[in-house]
Amino acid sequence: MTNGRRADALRAGAVLLAAIAQIVGSPLGSALAGRSVGEVSDATRALITPAGYAFSIWGPVFALALAWAVYQALPGQRDRAVHRATGWPLAAAFAGNAVWELLFPQVGDRVPVLPAVLLLAIVAAAATAWARLQAMPLTGLARLLPAAVTGLLLGWVTLASAVQVASAGVALGAPAQGAAAQVWAVVALGAVAALGAALVLVARVAAGPFALAVAWGLVAVAVDGGPGVVTVAAVGAAVVVAAALAVRVAGPRERGALLLG
Structure with a gap:
């Protein structure tokens, strides 16, 4: 086996293991933490x-991730440029999800900074894969699968990172209710809307899955039934x-490439 083929096999195996790990991470983390x-x-x-x-979105994300992980691990797919470009960043994102699922039940309310930092690292890994996909000219499953999973994952963790930081603030003593909490909530939703819209406007690939995941989460914030100003801000952010x-x-x-991948 040549060095290139060995590197491709290593990367493909890492992607597959990480995709499986994030599926088993949540039940395992809950079992370990009680x-x-x-x-x-x-x-x-x-x-x-x-x-x-809203958290049911992890079902499609995990399913797409596993489907792509299996596909890119096929011998005839390992050396494709799109898999080489996105493999390690997405493997890092999947592995980060698995670690987060183990870590958050253990320390999410006692050392909340750790899972928050980890989630931001997951965002960075997914964003790296997203950026690399934008220059990929391929069509079909070779691009559709990684584009769809990257779009959904990046869209969801973009919102989830804002939620995680807000939750970490509450765990550290920030008020969960009141005028100050409402101001910070509106600011956070505005930031998600601005970032989400900016990425959609510059995207060439998979803007549809990304926008769907962000809007899905924002609408769920509104549905949760918080203060009126937060509900209005969440709906407004989804509209943006x-x-x-x-x-x-x-x-x-x-x-087709823009909406799907």
Whole structure:
């Protein structure tokens, strides 16, 4: 086996192992800690925490990640440029998810900075894969699978990182309710809207899955039934991201790649 093939096999194996690890990480973390992610999250709930149903997005993310991990590990796929470009960043993101799932139930309410920093690292890894995908000219499953999983993952963790930082603040003693909490919630939602819209406007690939994940989370923040100003801000942020996607779709770019991958 040549050095190139050996490196491709190593990368493909790392992606596959990390994709599996993030699936088993949550039940394993809950079993080890004796409490679930949801229980810890409820104890440090911030005003921008989405309604519980929103977290079901991890199902499609995990399924797409596993499907792509298996596909890119096939002997005929390992040396594709798109898999080489996105493999290690996404493997890092998947592995980061697995570690977060183990870490958060243990220390999410006692040392909240650790899972918050880890989640920001996951965002950075997913964003790296996203940026590399934008220059990929391929079509079909070779681009569709990594583009779809990267878009959904980056969109969700973009919102989740804001929620995690807010929850960490509550765990460290910041008020969970009141005027100050509402101001910070609106600022955080505005930041998510600005970042989400900016990424959609510059995207060439997979803006659809990214915008869908961000809007999904923002609408769930509104559905959660917090103070009126937070609900309005969450709906407004979702509208901003959706409007950015509409602007991009109306442009001359290839709509299939933009919306799907």
